[in-house]
Amino acid sequence: MATTDRLERLITDEVGECRASDVDDRLDDLRALEARASVADGDESADLDALSALRSDTRYRLARLLAAADGDLCVCELEPLMDVSSSAVSHALSTLADAGLLSRRKEGKWRYYDATERADAVLEALDATRGGDA
Template identity: 50%
Template sequence: MAETRTRLRRLLAETLEECCEADVDRRLEELHALTDATFDEDLVRPVFAVLGNRTRYRLARTLAVTDDERCVCELEPVVDVSESAVSHALSDLVDAGLATRRKAGNWRYYDATPLAESLFETADREVGASE
């Protein structure tokens, strides 16, 4: 933290032409207020954390681009892991708000949520625009 304060003091001194500890403290307070207001860890972190796993990412992507809900047995070949691992990954996607689950007898069907579809559509559009 001391190094961060030193670097921040240098930045502020260059920007403001002079800087004191009160300026550094004020800027740190502004930054903390910004992050407190912007990041709801309970909502944001699970969504992106769950997509950091290759299996869950592929499953979420598959569900987002298919028009129909899919059974676990249909998703297993997409990721080449056991049915148990697929079920666990899908459960994580449901918990993160990226997939829905419907049980019909012995079968469980999954579909992408509007959030998942929107995330992938936005990512595809932005990647396409930058190429």
């Protein structure tokens, strides 16, 4: 169990004194906040997977390209735009699809990818909160 020494000092600084009931009340408020901020374990894992998938420059660029495209693109259309091997592009696309940021379909020997609504929303949120002239 974590210590509450620092919390007690904060409460003392805020109100001039700190009683055990003040700490208990603040902890109850903080636990209620934690409950409101939490998501189901599976959802948390999916969120972290999506954010982690965008951490790579290659995956981030691919997600941006597909979100900007009007419809899906074939892997062969994406490869010339990337500065990595064909297998790295395929692996990156697979990671993004597994994270729920891309949809994929196969047509004969060709594989096509498209940004999902989740990818669009994440990238739009980044754009909207970047600041400056973005």
